[in-house]
Amino acid sequence: MAEKTINLHYTIDGNNFTTAGQASSNIKKVLKQLGVYPEAIRKAAISMYEGEINTIIHGKGGEANVAISPETITIVFTDNGPGISDIDKAMQEGFSTATDEARELGFGAGMGLPNMKKYSDSMTIESQVGKGTTVTMIIKLN
Amino acid sequence: MKLKQVSEILHAKVLTKAPWEDLEVQSACGCDLMSDVLAFVKNQALLLTGLVNPQVIRTCEMMDIKTVVFVRGKVPQAPVLELAEDMGITIMTTDFPLYIACGELYKNGLGGRGE
Numbered sequence: 001m002a003e004k005t006i007n008l009h010y011t012i013d014g015n016n017f018t019t020a021g022q023a024s025s026n027i028k029k030v031l032k033q034l035g036v037y038p039e040a041i042r043k044a045a046i047s048m049y050e051g052e053i054n055t056i057i058h059g060k061g062g063e064a065n066v067a068i069s070p071e072t073i074t075i076v077f078t079d080n081g082p083g084i085s086d087i088d089k090a091m092q093e094g095f096s097t098a099t100d101e102a103r104e105l106g107f108g109a110g111m112g113l114p115n116m117k118k119y120s121d122s123m124t125i126e127s128q129v130g131k132g133t134t135v136t137m138i139i140k141l142n
Numbered sequence: 143m144k145l146k147q148v149s150e151i152l153h154a155k156v157l158t159k160a161p162w163e164d165l166e167v168q169s170a171c172g173c174d175l176m177s178d179v180l181a182f183v184k185n186q187a188l189l190l191t192g193l194v195n196p197q198v199i200r201t202c203e204m205m206d207i208k209t210v211v212f213v214r215g216k217v218p219q220a221p222v223l224e225l226a227e228d229m230g231i232t233i234m235t236t237d238f239p240l241y242i243a244c245g246e247l248y249k250n251g252l253g254g255r256g257e
């Protein structure tokens with residue numbers, strides 16, 4: 001486990017589908033090195049990856065900031081994309097506005113946000129149409 | 143089920159270099175929706191899919207899925223195979239379509255969610 005808080009920052013390229021997932025991959029490695037227990041790594045990896053993909057395919061790119069403390073993993077995604085007009089609707093399983101390009105890659109099931117909620121211990125979404133979206137997830141480590 | 147048996151049942155060709163024959167899988171999932179994989183798949187599963195992009199490998203990395211079978215004879219491009227090698231993931235390709243490939247494995251005793 002981390003003895004003090006580790007802060008990690010990632011820039012997420014919105015135009016490059018092939019590098020999508022690199023930030024999540026890196027977080028997973030760091031958590032493993034820190035000796036975080038497998039179930040928490042799994043929860044963090046899934047939540048992080050879904051968030052990273054959303055930041056790319058919906059948010060048109062942005063950033064991720066991850067803080068790992070002895071007690072929690074806090075993951076924050078921020079983008080300056082189109083925003084979400086109806087957050088309750090976006091949270092429903094099956095709701096998706098994904099483009100054909102994203103669907104061809106296997107995304108667009110409308111399961112990402114529900115997955116993120118399921119695998120994190122708390123999740124909040126702040127969004128303004130035309131301005132962008134911030135998604136914060138916390139995973140407890142005990 | 144050992145991967146050697148999987149490869150025999152599916153007449154599959156292995157595309158990665160690492161030793162694979164004695165690796166074991168407990169269950170399998172046939173799916174083209176990565177978010178469904180992320181939502182439902184349990185550990186030590188094998189993924190059968192018709193998608194051959196890098197996100198399939200990334201999804202497997204997140205889920206600790208160590209074996210992917212590409213159906214309908216699909217072969218991924220070199221960078222996808224390289225990523226799989228880096229992640230210690232075994233890649234196979236079979237000519238069977240998804241439905242048949244899943245059915246053959248199920249018929250031979252490989253369950254769904256690790257039952």
Ligand SMILES: Nc1ncnc2c1ncn2[C@@H]1O[C@H](COP(=O)(O)OP(=O)(O)OP(=O)(O)O)[C@@H](O)[C@H]1O
Pocket residue numbers: 050054055058059079081082083084090091095096097098106107108109110111112113114133177178
């Ligand atoms: N960062 C974002 N910016 C703008 N809209 C977003 C963002 N994240 C999610 N959304 C909206 O919420 C919807 C639901 O997101 P969710 O992740 O649940 O599904 P999806 O990304 O469409 O499909 P999946 O995650 O299953 O591949 C999206 O289709 C999109 O309309």
Ligand SMILES: [Mg+2]
Pocket residue numbers: 050053054107108111112113
């Ligand atoms: Mg999504």
